[in-house]
Amino acid sequence: MTYSDWLRVDRLPHIYCAGCGNGTVINCTLNAVDRMGWKKEETVFVSGIGCSSRAPGYIVTDSLHTTHGRALAFATGIKMANPELHVVVFTGDGDLAAIGGNHFIHSCRRNIDLTVVCMNNQIYGMTGGQGSPTTPRGALSTTTPYGSQEPAFDLCELASAAGANFVSRWTSYHVKELTRSIHQGLGVPGFSFIEALVQCPTNYGRRNKFRQVMDQVEYFKTHGILVQKAHRLRDEGLPIPADAILLGDMVRRDRPAMGVKR
Amino acid sequence: MRLVIDERRCKGCNLCTLVCPYRIFSAGKQPNARGIVVPVLDRPERCANCRLQALYGRTLCGMCQMICPDQAISWVEEKPGEAQKVAIEF
Numbered sequence: 243m244t245y246s247d248w249l250r251v252d253r254l255p256h257i258y259c260a261g262c263g264n265g266t267v268i269n270c271t272l273n274a275v276d277r278m279g280w281k282k283e284e285t286v287f288v289s290g291i292g293c294s295s296r297a298p299g300y301i302v303t304d305s306l307h308t309t310h311g312r313a314l315a316f317a318t319g320i321k322m323a324n325p326e327l328h329v330v331v332f333t334g335d336g337d338l339a340a341i342g343g344n345h346f347i348h349s350c351r352r353n354i355d356l357t358v359v360c361m362n363n364q365i366y367g368m369t370g371g372q373g374s375p376t377t378p379r380g381a382l383s384t385t386t387p388y389g390s391q392e393p394a395f396d397l398c399e400l401a402s403a404a405g406a407n408f409v410s411r412w413t414s415y416h417v418k419e420l421t422r423s424i425h426q427g428l429g430v431p432g433f434s435f436i437e438a439l440v441q442c443p444t445n446y447g448r449r450n451k452f453r454q455v456m457d458q459v460e461y462f463k464t465h466g467i468l469v470q471k472a473h474r475l476r477d478e479g480l481p482i483p484a485d486a487i488l489l490g491d492m493v494r495r496d497r498p499a500m501g502v503k504r
Numbered sequence: 505m506r507l508v509i510d511e512r513r514c515k516g517c518n519l520c521t522l523v524c525p526y527r528i529f530s531a532g533k534q535p536n537a538r539g540i541v542v543p544v545l546d547r548p549e550r551c552a553n554c555r556l557q558a559l560y561g562r563t564l565c566g567m568c569q570m571i572c573p574d575q576a577i578s579w580v581e582e583k584p585g586e587a588q589k590v591a592i593e594f
Contacts, residue, residue, distance in 0.1 A: 244563075246575065254513055255574055260540075261517030265573025273570070417570040443517075455517045 245272035248282070253300050258293065261455030263414030263440025267361050268297050270417055270438070274424035275330065285328045288317040290342060293368045293442075294334035294361035311342030314349045317356050321501040325355070330428070335362040335376040339395050343375075350404035353432045355501040359424060360397060360435065363442035371445030382449040397437050402493040407432030409493040413439040413462035416489065423491060432499030439487065462487065505557050505579040507548040513576035516540040520568040520577060526550050526593070529568065549590050553579060 249272070258264050275285060287305040289295035290313035298305030308316040317331045338346050338360050349356065365383055366372040373383040375395040382389060402409045408430040412420040420438055427434030441447055441458035452458035465483075469490040475482050507528065509520075520529040521543055528551055529543045536542055548554065553564045557579060563569070569577045 246578070249575060255515070255576075258573060260515035261519060262573055265575065266519075266571050269570050269572070269575065414571070417567065421570070455519060456522050459519065459522060 245269060245276050248272045248276060248301055248303070250300050250302050256300050257296065259442075259444045261441065261443045262293070262367075263363070263438075263442070263459075264294050264297060264361050266414040266417060267294075267359060267420070267438045267440060268300065270421040271297075271330065271332070271359050271424055272301065273421045274428055275328075277421075277425050278328075278428050280328050284326060285330065286317075286320055287330050287332060288313050288320065289332040290334070290337040291368075292334035292337045292366075293363070294332055294440075295337060297332045297361075311337050311340070312345060313337065314342060314345040314356070314358070318349060318352075318354050318501075321354055321356060325501050325503050328428070329356050331356055331358045333358060333360050334367075335360065335364065335395075335397070336366045336374045339375040339397055339400075347400065347404040350401050350406040350433050350435070353405055353407060353497050353499045355431055355433070355499050357424070357427050357434045358436070360437045361440045362397065362437050363440045363446060364394075365442055365446040367442045367445045371449065381446070383446070398435070398488075398492050401433075401435040405433075405497060406435045406493065407495055407497055407499060408434035408436075408491070410435070410491045411437040411439070411487075411489055413459075413466060413487065413489065414441060415459050415462045416466070419489075426491070426494075430494070431502045432497060505554045506582045507545060507551050507554055508578060508580055509542055509545070510576040510578065511536055511538070511540075511542050513574045514540060514542045515574050515576075516542055517573065518543055519571050519573065523567040523571050525565065525567070526552070549588070550592060555590075 282303045285303045287298035289298045291310040317329050371384045373386040377390045380389040398411045408427045410423040443455045447458045466487045466489045469488050532541045532544045
């Protein structure tokens with residue numbers, strides 16, 4: 243089996259814009275799920291509202307397209323009702339960090355056996371490019387026409403502080419590493435959170451000097467540094483570049499998890 | 505095996521041109537019937553996956569297929585034809 247067996251071929255091509263990184267993250271997630279050897283009848287994909295949350299519509303398994311920000315609440319219900327199911331949540335930054343922020347931290351606190359793949363495009367892409375909690379400082383959007391003045395949310399720090407068992411961050415350029423991290427996260431009992439930075443050429447890149455799709459992917463490639471390297475730089479007293487994107491597996495621990503079959 | 509781009513799915517983002525280690529993909533020039541400029545393949549028989557997938561029994565590099573946001577890149581089985589001389593660059 244390959245990942246393409248999990249796609250609903252009759253629904254393709256999908257509605258994402260040309261060059262949208264969400265499709266790449268779907269590939270990586272399906273590859274990781276395929277590598278786990280799970281049955282299609284025992285896997286459920288849950289999503290909220292947003293560009294990223296259209297992903298389960300292109301996957302053959304059972305799926306749930308829920309209300310805005312409440313994907314984790316619905317996923318908790320699925321997992322509690324039937325712990326046999328493998329639940330994977332697709333969510334976006336506006337879905338997870340803004341309107342669903344409380345669901346997110348409490349899912350981390352409860353440490354429910356879910357895998358959350360957050361496609362962070364750093365903007366509200368579907369509704370026309372409004373600034374989201376993860377829009378970097380200085381970035382232009384329709385609601386921050388002079389540059390965002392607010393510090394951005396670091397979702398990985400939030401998840402690890404709230405108590406998730408597995409936290410990792412990659413970008414849509416690092417496909418092999420992202421697949422490996424999602425595969426590890428699927429195997430970890432307890433809450434696994436994988437943040438994937440994706441390019442949004444239509445609403446983010448166009449306003450922020452990434453005219454071509456490749457420009458933003460090149461930015462991810464050149465500005466991403468591994469957390470191990472960042473820690474080494476910090477220990478040596480060397481400066482970490484301000485625009486660096488920390489990548490890699492941040493947290494891996496074994497807190498007591500909820501919803502795990504015994 | 506043969507490397508193909510599904511023109512019904514490709515949206516012409518050219519991300520495959522960024523990742524291919526053999527630089528098989530290059531940006532196209534002519535729009536197709538759907539008005540999309542699909543990347544063109546330069547000697548696709550150089551692709552490691554085309555040559556060695558059957559031998560190793562798994563996908564070898566596969567970066568273009570993984571990064572393609574539109575699931576347009578795949579390898580199809582070929583009918584056994586006559587042997588061709590292939591120049592491989594290292």
